[in-house]
Structure formats: C-alpha cells, structure tokens
Amino acid sequence: MTTLAEPRHAQPIQRNVVARVADRLGGGLVQVFMVLVALFWLLPTLGLLVVSMRGETDNNSSGWWTLFTKPAQLTFDNYSSLLASGFGSSFWNTVLITVPATLLVIGIAAMAAYAFAWIEFPGRDLVFLVVIALLVVPVQIALIPIAKLYGALGIFGSILGVVLFHVAFGLPFAIFLLRNFFVGIPRELLEAARMDGAPEWRIFATVVFPLAKPAIASLGIFQFLWVWNDLLVALVFADTENQPMTKALQSQMRQFGTNVDILAPGAFLSLIIPLVLFFAFQRYFVQGMLAGSVK
Amino acid sequence: MTDRLDGPQATGDGEAVAGASSGPREPLADPSSDSPQPGAAHSDSGAGAPDASDSLTVSESSTDSDSDSDSTAEPDSAAGSGEPAAGSATAAPPGAVAAEGMEGTEGAAQASPRLGPPPRLAVMFLLPAVLLLAAWVIYPVVYSIWRSLFDATGDRFVGLGNYVSIFTDSSTLTTIRNNIIWVVVAPIIVTALGLVFAVLTERIKWSTAFKLVLFMPMAVSLLAAGVIFRLVYEQDPDKGVANAIVTTVHDAFSSSAGYPGARPRENDQAPAVVQDGAVVTRQEVQAGSPVLIPLVGLTQDVVKDAAPAKAAPGGDGLSGTVWLDVVRGGGGTLNQIDPQEKGLGGITVEAVSGGAVKATTETAADGTFRFSGLPAGSYVVRLPQSNFTAPFNGLTWLGPALITPAIIGAYIWVWAGFAMVLIAAGLSAIPRDALEAARIDGATEWQVFRRITVPLLSPVLLVVFVTMIINVLKVFDLVFIIAPGSVQPQANVIALEMWRVSFGGGGNQGLGSALSIFLLVLVVPFMIFNIRRFRRDEG
Known part of the structure; x- marks a missing residue:
C-alpha cells in the first residue's frame, strides 16, 4: 500500500x-x-442544537461555537421553559394530525391501488393517468376552495380538517407508489386465492397487503414526514388551539432575534422525531424517494 | 420496491407493469428489461435503486423481501429475470404475463369468468380515494378558475382582471422574477452538486456516512431548516456562522487596519493629500529624511489605547511616521509630532515610484515605518485606501440584495442529498465494463465522466432536474421563514404571494385564486412530462 x-x-x-x-x-x-x-x-444543524442549549445572554453575546471552549454554557433551561410555555400541546397536535393522516392515506391508497393493479374495469388506464396528473398539483390551488368548504361544513380550524386535507393531497403519490408495487406481485398468488373462492377484500387483506410491506413502509415514512413537517396547510386550516408545532413556531418568527431561545429548542424538538424515524427507516425512506421523484 | 417505483419512469417495471395493466402482450418482451445495456439507460434507475439503498446500509432486506416474494411465488421467473433488485419488478411480469394468458384483459370474462372480479368491485375499492380526490383536489381546481374571475370580495365579475394584475402589479412581477431566478439557478446547482457528490462517493470508503449526512436535511422540516439558516445568516460575525467564515477568510487575505474617516488636513501646508481614496505625500521623498504623514478625522476614542507617536529615526532606508495630528483638548503644532499625539499602528504603507509599488510595509504601534533595502531614489509614499475602509463585517445575507441567493443556498442544503442519492442509484447501474474499457483505452477520468458517465446518466439527471423544477416552482416555507418581514417583498415568490394575498392579510381571494391557477399552469408541462414518461414506460 505504501508508496515506499x-x-x-x-x-x-x-x-x-x-x-x-x-x-x-x-x-x-x-x-x-x-x-x-x-x-x-x-x-x-449542529449550530441549531448548540444554540438551543445555551442561555439567552450567551447567545446574544457570542457565537455558538464558543460552547466548545466554554462547556459551562451548556444548559437545558430553554427546553424546560419552552415546555412550560405550553409547547407540549402543539407537539401533541402534531401527533394527532400526523398519525391519522398517515394511516388513512395508507389504507385508502392501498385499496385504490389494488383496484388499479388487479381489478379490470373500464377506463382504468385513463383514471390512473389522472392520478399521475394530480401528483404535481400544488396545494395552493385548494387552500381557498377548501377553506370555504370547511367553513360551510363547520370544520374550519379543526384537526379533522387538516387531516383530511393531508390525506387527499397524499393520495396521488400513495396510489401511484402502491399500484406500481402491486402490479409486481406475482399474479399466481392472487389467482390461487381467487380459485379458492376467497372474496376480493380478503385477498387484499391477507395476500397483497402483507406482501406490500416494504412499499407501505416507504409510503408511511414519506407521508409521515410530509405531514409532520407541513407548515402551509396548518397555517391556513388549523386554529391556534389545534396548531401543530410548525405553526406555533412560525408565529414566533417575527421577533426572531429575541425569540431564539424559544425557536431553537422548538425547531430542534420538531425535527428530532423525523430524524429518529429517518435513521431507523432510512432504507424505506430512500426507496420512497427513488419512487417519488415525481412530486 | 424502489426499483419498480422508480422504475415506472424507467423501463424495468414498465414492462412488468404493462403485463398487468395494458392488456395482452407477448410474454417474451419482458426479459429485455433486465438487460444492462446502456441503450436501456432508463433501466438504470430501476436496477440502480437497490444499490443506492444498499450503500445507505439499506437494501438488504428490501431486496430480500422482494426476491422472497418472487421466489416463493414463481421461482423460475424470478431466477430468469436476473438482478434481485429489479427482481420483483422484472420478475413479476413473466408471472403476470403468464396469467394474462389465462385471463386476458377485457376478454378476461370469457377466458375464466370466475377469476375476474366484477368491475363494480373496483368501485368499492376506489370510492374513498375518488371521493377525496374529487372533493379536495379536482373541485378546488374548478372552483379556483371560477373564483379567479371575480374581485377581492367575490361579488363583482372582473373577467381576466386578476390575471392582468399579476402581470402588471410591480410586487407580483417581483415574485415572478424571483421564481424565474429560482427555476434557472436552483435545479441546475442541485443536480450538478448531486452528480459531483454521487461520482465522488464512489471514491471514498465512508460513502454511507457521507450520504446519510447529506441526506439528513430531507427529514428536517423546512421550518426547522429555515430557523437553522436564520441562525447561519446572522449578520454579526460573532453569531452567524456564515459571516464568521466569510470574515475569517476575508481577513486572512487582506488585513484591514480600519481607520475609517482618517484623512490629511485639506490645506496647502499639509504634507499629504488624498488621491483616489489613498493618502499620498505631496512631494516625492528620499531616503534619509523621515516622512511625516499627519492625519485627522479620528476621534480620540479610536486611539485612546494607541502608543504615543514617535519620530522615525533617520539613517538609511526610507522611514517616517503616520500619526493622528490632534492633541486632546486642543493645542499642539500642526504637522509636527507633539508629545501627546498618538501613532497609528497597523497601517499599510507603500513606496511608489513611476506609478509602480516598489515596496510595502506596515506602521508599528507608535506610527513609525521603515522600508529597508529600498534602492535610493525619489518615492511617493502612499497609504492605500484599504487603510481607511471600515473593517469588513461580513455580508448582509438577509438584506434585499442577497436574500434570494441566501435562501437558494438553504434550498440546496436541503435538496442536494436527494439528487445525490437518486443519481448514485443510476450510477451504480452503469455497466462497469464500459467505464473500464474506456480507461484501458487511455481515456482520462474526465473523459470517462464527460463522455460515458454523464450520457448514460442523462435519464436520471433529467428526472432529478424536472423534479427539482416542480419543487422549486412551489417553494414557500423557506422563503417565508428565512426572509425577515422587512425584505419579504424582495424575496417573495408566487406560492408565498398566493398565501399572503389570500390569508396573510391581503384579503384578496380573487387574486389569490388567479395566482394559484397561474402556479398550476406553470406545473402543467411537467404534469404532461410525467404522463408521457409513464405511458412510454408502460407501453
């Protein structure tokens, strides 16, 4: 190895x-x-972490990198005061929005994808092309109409409204991804089950769904991250008591300079769960991303 | 699964899929999908995917599960289709196709009536999705088109008035200009960086760690990314890491003594005058007679810690003194060094002859300087302008001029990993033989890269590029969060302006609807691109 x-x-x-x-x-x-x-x-990211763990006066007087020469600056005060200020409820709201929005998308999209992949019906290809077209539709298009609709339905500002919005806009990608996975499942498996007289919903639940676990994991992590990290939808549709972390933090941005002691730990708390998920399920993340390069 | 997912754009599953979806076809068509020929370049994305995930410590199980399902199901077809990765995608089709024989498509009924589920079943499976998509996506498009033809309150029909104001109002024109900058700059940089990183990760042993680090921002919310970059772009170099780096680099290359405002007296007796921002001696000077350069225009505060000025000793070489020719409380002799007067240290001094700088030195703490080893002759002594500029304090990243580039920087930080992983997936599918053959034929690495790697990757590069364009058109969060309120008008983009006029205090949902339709129209070409790609791959 050595050149010598x-x-x-x-x-x-x-x-x-x-x-x-x-x-x-x-x-x-x-x-x-x-x-x-x-x-x-x-x-x-390191800077954000360090800033979140230094006191306000330290942050105002010197750069975060000085922590490495003066470790005594380290403190968790920002976090404890952030949680004391009621940030915990917006964390909880984020969970309440994200988990149902993810599960619903998986369930609804899996059913639709099954139909696209394994049930013959007239106009199937055309409808699927519509789904592909919807992949790139910007959410902005729906903000005003859906705000009106929610107002009429009386769910404006509620968690339900935010969840449904996320489900609807998650569907095109989810259907696209799952359908492309389902068509790869060997037809013999389905034929065998059909021959045994199993009803279609049971084939779906016992044959296709279990086989599709990797695809569902990819979809799940992606949808989870999208919803967890969303700001725009929450900004429009969630009122203050139902707001997720992103909206709660955004409302502090106006006085960025004086609110760093809230914003830095808040931002870090908001990204810690996605980060953990990312490291735990990165393979599905990568796969979903490779699949999702259309949105 | 990646493959098939990714693949849809690509050929691999295209074939696989077609069997199921688009009616009867010849079974023999499929095997082509796993052929590694560059010709089937798009198949790289498919075949490549697993590798990419592999390198991220990933694919193992995914590939496993894929091939598992294949092998349990249909061992020979799985085996036949080669790569485990493309495995299920490619492997499946033969099975599917075989089955197709039995079932046919529209003809399914006659071939084996009891196997084909009735179409009305599809309705039940599709119903929830169709309802949601119709109510939350399709209806809003129709409604927005309608709404965009009315004024702010929705009472008065204004025709295309809202669209006209998009293209005439100066603030929306700024957003369009900014979106153009975004679309022109960001996708190219992201794709190029992704390509460079993807190629270089093949040269390092810790590529998994590298990919994870670059990829991580994808998991972080854009709000958090915005907060992160607000901190990075803090103006004060003692707080913002961007300016800390910039000033450190800057100071390493140019010393800035920093006596802004210092100048010679403006009268005929003053021995020095201002010339093009620099201070030069009025007459040419010779070695042996010390040069006096008295300056004024500084407050005593600036020099309160400075050493008292001293006259430079004569002797050989050109020498002299630069000092603040002002005595606190008044008094003193003009153009002479008085005991209470302070020297100006750290000033760059040049000896100029015939217009060229012959030597450069710096003043000591007491203001004295000496050029040693300077050939005898007449010189003009010059204190260059850099002595009198304010100390460099970094760039105003969040000011009106740099705000869009600064936000694009944050965007690149978020998305470069995405491009890298996608391109790395394509890269790993390039046949090594082709590269090796070129190298053996004496091609340089650059030629291999330019003539073989990039052309073979072009389908993947196109996918990344188009995905980035779609994404950039909709950019919202980063601009909203990073641009401080006062410069948001300069940083504004269409998606943000749409929110602002409709919900963020603008109160004009007619214009907001028009903006959202405008945004939709902008992504339509890419919608068509996706559909065509899909149909090509399927068909």
Missing part, C-alpha cells in the same frame, strides 16, 4: 507508479473535499 514499496518494482512500471501516486494524491484531495462538504452540511 514502489521503487522495488523498478523501471517497467514507472509510468504506473506515477499514475498511482497521482491517483493517491487525487484520492486524498477527494477525501479532504468530501470531509469538508460533510462538515459543511452538518454545521447548520
């Missing part, structure tokens, strides 16, 4: 040696470059 060993091989491969040294130098440069890039990508 090279001279023994003498002349014939001289050029090779040169090339290899150049390679190794280049390789070293690549290493350094990539380390720098990785640091560059880590730095902002």
Whole structure:
C-alpha cells in the first residue's frame, strides 16, 4: 500500500507508479473535499442544537461555537421553559394530525391501488393517468376552495380538517407508489386465492397487503414526514388551539432575534422525531424517494 | 420496491407493469428489461435503486423481501429475470404475463369468468380515494378558475382582471422574477452538486456516512431548516456562522487596519493629500529624511489605547511616521509630532515610484515605518485606501440584495442529498465494463465522466432536474421563514404571494385564486412530462 514499496518494482512500471501516486494524491484531495462538504452540511444543524442549549445572554453575546471552549454554557433551561410555555400541546397536535393522516392515506391508497393493479374495469388506464396528473398539483390551488368548504361544513380550524386535507393531497403519490408495487406481485398468488373462492377484500387483506410491506413502509415514512413537517396547510386550516408545532413556531418568527431561545429548542424538538424515524427507516425512506421523484 | 417505483419512469417495471395493466402482450418482451445495456439507460434507475439503498446500509432486506416474494411465488421467473433488485419488478411480469394468458384483459370474462372480479368491485375499492380526490383536489381546481374571475370580495365579475394584475402589479412581477431566478439557478446547482457528490462517493470508503449526512436535511422540516439558516445568516460575525467564515477568510487575505474617516488636513501646508481614496505625500521623498504623514478625522476614542507617536529615526532606508495630528483638548503644532499625539499602528504603507509599488510595509504601534533595502531614489509614499475602509463585517445575507441567493443556498442544503442519492442509484447501474474499457483505452477520468458517465446518466439527471423544477416552482416555507418581514417583498415568490394575498392579510381571494391557477399552469408541462414518461414506460 505504501508508496515506499514502489521503487522495488523498478523501471517497467514507472509510468504506473506515477499514475498511482497521482491517483493517491487525487484520492486524498477527494477525501479532504468530501470531509469538508460533510462538515459543511452538518454545521447548520449542529449550530441549531448548540444554540438551543445555551442561555439567552450567551447567545446574544457570542457565537455558538464558543460552547466548545466554554462547556459551562451548556444548559437545558430553554427546553424546560419552552415546555412550560405550553409547547407540549402543539407537539401533541402534531401527533394527532400526523398519525391519522398517515394511516388513512395508507389504507385508502392501498385499496385504490389494488383496484388499479388487479381489478379490470373500464377506463382504468385513463383514471390512473389522472392520478399521475394530480401528483404535481400544488396545494395552493385548494387552500381557498377548501377553506370555504370547511367553513360551510363547520370544520374550519379543526384537526379533522387538516387531516383530511393531508390525506387527499397524499393520495396521488400513495396510489401511484402502491399500484406500481402491486402490479409486481406475482399474479399466481392472487389467482390461487381467487380459485379458492376467497372474496376480493380478503385477498387484499391477507395476500397483497402483507406482501406490500416494504412499499407501505416507504409510503408511511414519506407521508409521515410530509405531514409532520407541513407548515402551509396548518397555517391556513388549523386554529391556534389545534396548531401543530410548525405553526406555533412560525408565529414566533417575527421577533426572531429575541425569540431564539424559544425557536431553537422548538425547531430542534420538531425535527428530532423525523430524524429518529429517518435513521431507523432510512432504507424505506430512500426507496420512497427513488419512487417519488415525481412530486 | 424502489426499483419498480422508480422504475415506472424507467423501463424495468414498465414492462412488468404493462403485463398487468395494458392488456395482452407477448410474454417474451419482458426479459429485455433486465438487460444492462446502456441503450436501456432508463433501466438504470430501476436496477440502480437497490444499490443506492444498499450503500445507505439499506437494501438488504428490501431486496430480500422482494426476491422472497418472487421466489416463493414463481421461482423460475424470478431466477430468469436476473438482478434481485429489479427482481420483483422484472420478475413479476413473466408471472403476470403468464396469467394474462389465462385471463386476458377485457376478454378476461370469457377466458375464466370466475377469476375476474366484477368491475363494480373496483368501485368499492376506489370510492374513498375518488371521493377525496374529487372533493379536495379536482373541485378546488374548478372552483379556483371560477373564483379567479371575480374581485377581492367575490361579488363583482372582473373577467381576466386578476390575471392582468399579476402581470402588471410591480410586487407580483417581483415574485415572478424571483421564481424565474429560482427555476434557472436552483435545479441546475442541485443536480450538478448531486452528480459531483454521487461520482465522488464512489471514491471514498465512508460513502454511507457521507450520504446519510447529506441526506439528513430531507427529514428536517423546512421550518426547522429555515430557523437553522436564520441562525447561519446572522449578520454579526460573532453569531452567524456564515459571516464568521466569510470574515475569517476575508481577513486572512487582506488585513484591514480600519481607520475609517482618517484623512490629511485639506490645506496647502499639509504634507499629504488624498488621491483616489489613498493618502499620498505631496512631494516625492528620499531616503534619509523621515516622512511625516499627519492625519485627522479620528476621534480620540479610536486611539485612546494607541502608543504615543514617535519620530522615525533617520539613517538609511526610507522611514517616517503616520500619526493622528490632534492633541486632546486642543493645542499642539500642526504637522509636527507633539508629545501627546498618538501613532497609528497597523497601517499599510507603500513606496511608489513611476506609478509602480516598489515596496510595502506596515506602521508599528507608535506610527513609525521603515522600508529597508529600498534602492535610493525619489518615492511617493502612499497609504492605500484599504487603510481607511471600515473593517469588513461580513455580508448582509438577509438584506434585499442577497436574500434570494441566501435562501437558494438553504434550498440546496436541503435538496442536494436527494439528487445525490437518486443519481448514485443510476450510477451504480452503469455497466462497469464500459467505464473500464474506456480507461484501458487511455481515456482520462474526465473523459470517462464527460463522455460515458454523464450520457448514460442523462435519464436520471433529467428526472432529478424536472423534479427539482416542480419543487422549486412551489417553494414557500423557506422563503417565508428565512426572509425577515422587512425584505419579504424582495424575496417573495408566487406560492408565498398566493398565501399572503389570500390569508396573510391581503384579503384578496380573487387574486389569490388567479395566482394559484397561474402556479398550476406553470406545473402543467411537467404534469404532461410525467404522463408521457409513464405511458412510454408502460407501453
């Protein structure tokens, strides 16, 4: 491995040696470059974490990196005062919005995807093309009409309204993803079950659904993250008592400078669960992302 | 599953899928899907996916489960279709196709009536989804078109008036300009960075860790990303990491002594005058007679810790003193060094002859300077302008001028990992032989990259690029969060303006509806792109 060993091989491969040294130098440069890039990508999040764990006066007087020379600055006061201020309820709202919105999308989309994949019906291809078209429809289009609709239904501001909105806008991607998975399931499995006289809903529940676990996991993590991280829908449809963390934090942005001691720990709390999920289920995350490069 | 998912755009499952969805077809068509030929370039995304996930420590089980399902189901077809990855996608089709033989499509009924579920069953399975999509997505499109033809309150029909005001109002024109900047700049940078990182991750052993780090921002909410970058872009270099880096780099390359406002007296007796922002001696000077450069225009506060000015000793070499020629409380002799007067240290001094800088030095704490080893002759002594500019304090990232580039920077931070992982998936599907063959033929790495890797990757690059464009058109959160209220008009984009005029105090839902329709129209070309890609892959 070491370059020192090279001279023994003498002349014939001289050029090779040169090339290899150049390679190794280049390789070293690549290493350094990539380390720098990785640091560059880590730095902002690290900064948020550190800022969230320093007192207000420290944050106002010096940069967060001084923590590393003065570890005494470390404190959890921001977190305890944030939780004392009622941030916990918006955390809970986020959960109440995200979990149903994710489960509903999975269930409804799986049924639809099953129909697209395994039940013949007239106009199926056309309807599926409509679903693909809906993939890229911006949510902005629905804000005003749905606000009106919710007003008429009396669910404006409620968690239910936010959940339904997320379910509807999660469906095109979910159906697209699951349908493409379902058509890959060997037809023999279904045929066998159908031959045994199993009703269609049972085939769906006992044959297709279990096989589709990886796809459902991908869909689940994606939908979860979208809803958990959403700001716009909550901004329009959730009133103050039902607001998720993103909206609660957004309302503090106006006085960013003086509210850093709330915003930094709040933002960090809001991203900790997605981050844990991300690390736990990254393979599904990647798969969903590869699948979802259309939205 | 990735493959098939991703694949739909790609060929692999295209074939797989077609069997099921678009009626009878020849079974033999399928195997082509796993052929690794570059010609079938799009298949890389499919086949590549698993690898990508693999490198993220991922794919193992996914591939497993895929191939499991295949093998239990239909061992030979699975085996036949080669790559485990594309496995279920590609493997499935033969099965599907075989079954197709039995069932047919529309003809299913006659082939085996009891196997085909009746179409009305489809209605039950589709009903919830169709209802939701119709009420929450399709109806709003229709309603918005209608609503956009009315004024703010919805009482008066204004025809296309709202659309006209989109293109005439200066604030919406700014949003359109900003969206154009976004669309032109962000997707290209994200795709290019993704490509570079994807290629370079193949050269490092810790590529999994690298991918995780770059990919992580995808899991973070854009609100949190916005808060993160508000902190990064803090103006004060002691607080914002961006300016901390910028000022450190800047100061490493140019010293800024920083005596803003210091200047010579403006009268004929003053030995120095201002010329193009720099202070120069009025007459040419020679070595041996110390040069006096008295300055004024600084408060005593600036120099309260400075050392008293001293006359430079004569002797060989050009020497002199730069000092603040003001005595606290008044008094003192003009253009002479008085005992209470302070020297100005750290000032850059140049000896100029014939218009060229012959030597450069810096004043000591007492204001004295000396050029040693300077050839004898006449010189003009010059204190360049950099001495008198304010100390560099970083860039105003969140000001009107830089706000959009700054937010695009945050956007790139969020999305580069996405592009990298997608492109890496495509990359891992490129046949190594082609690259090796080129290298053996003497191609440089750059040529391999430029002539082989990039062309083979172009389908994936296009997918990433288009996905980014769609995403960029809708950008909202980052602008809303990062741009402080006072510069939001300069940073505004269509999606944000739509929210602002409809809900954020604008109170004009007619214009808001028109803006949302405008946004929809902007994504229609990409809608068509997706549909065509899907149909091509399916068909």
